[in-house]
Amino acid sequence: MKALITILAGDGIGPEVMREGVRALKRIARLSGHEFELCDGLIGGAAIDATGEAFPDDTRSLCKKSHAVLLGAVGGPKWSDPNAAVRPEQGLLDLRSALDVYANLRPVATHPALYDASPLKPEKLRDVDILVVRELTGGAYFGEKERTPDSAKDVCSYTRHEIERILRIAGQLAGKRRGKITSVDKANVMETSRLWRNIADELIPAEFPDLELEHMFIDAATMHLLSRPASFDVIVTENMFGDILTDEASMLCGSMGMLPSASLNQDRRGLYEPIHGSAPDIAGKNIANPCGMVLSIALMLRYSLGLEDEAVLLEKTVYAAVEAGHRTADVSLPGVAPISTQVMGDAIIAGLG
């Protein structure tokens, strides 16, 4: 197959992890005979420096005509002035909105080789296999915003359409897994959550009668995620709750650096990015973990390009490398010197054959 893929390396550790991801993708292309045309674009702080905008028009048109977009990370102290006219993160939000990638899938599965990197006890980590389905283009992230020196607001609103379409994705995915959906909300306080809960109660039993649906408040969910993580299958939730919950969930897997994400629209075109940020404190040091980026590329192969075999190969290779002891600093083994971003990439590429 042929595919056009936009590469947005972004800021901080973005370019470093992207370099390894692109090497792995090129190796997959060579092994499988697929042709991936890779085009670089600017986003975030790098784009602000070059053009004054966080999501320039050239990047927008490139992304819109691509089969998939790969993103490293955006943001950093250089562009963090709260009074700046334009921020790198806005570029990412504009990109998500331009592609209408409302369904953000964040798989959180533990692997015995990484139990030691997690702060939780190994017995809690056994059989944890969660898929967080985060609504990505609505809620307070995209509502009306206003700030004066003495007050500020971020309006959180959701429409029936937005809630139905994300619940449907969660239902479809849960049907292919263990058949349980936990819908996370704050229905004891928020109107958006009450609407969300009502719609879930209508839609899931009507369209997915074989699924088990449970509701959970976000505060309780943060607790149960630590006390009984293996009891979750699919978690579906709104934008902000999903953002917070997935950072917490990443600690089950040892490090944020391990976690990938896929953001899909109605046509299954997608944006693929690790869930970690730009990590300015370690940027440029060649020590960041590229696994989240490489695993995001595996999700791209699966969801946007339909290349399941290649996706599985890449995932298995990453975990085989980790199991063999190839570890960057964030998941390093006690008494063993951590390896660099690039050496981790080498180990993955060597494993691909």
Ligand code: IPM
């Ligand atoms: C994420 C990030 C982003 C978000 C930031 C960088 C805007 O934290 O992808 O989880 O809040 O969605």
Ligand code: MG
């Ligand atoms: Mg986040």
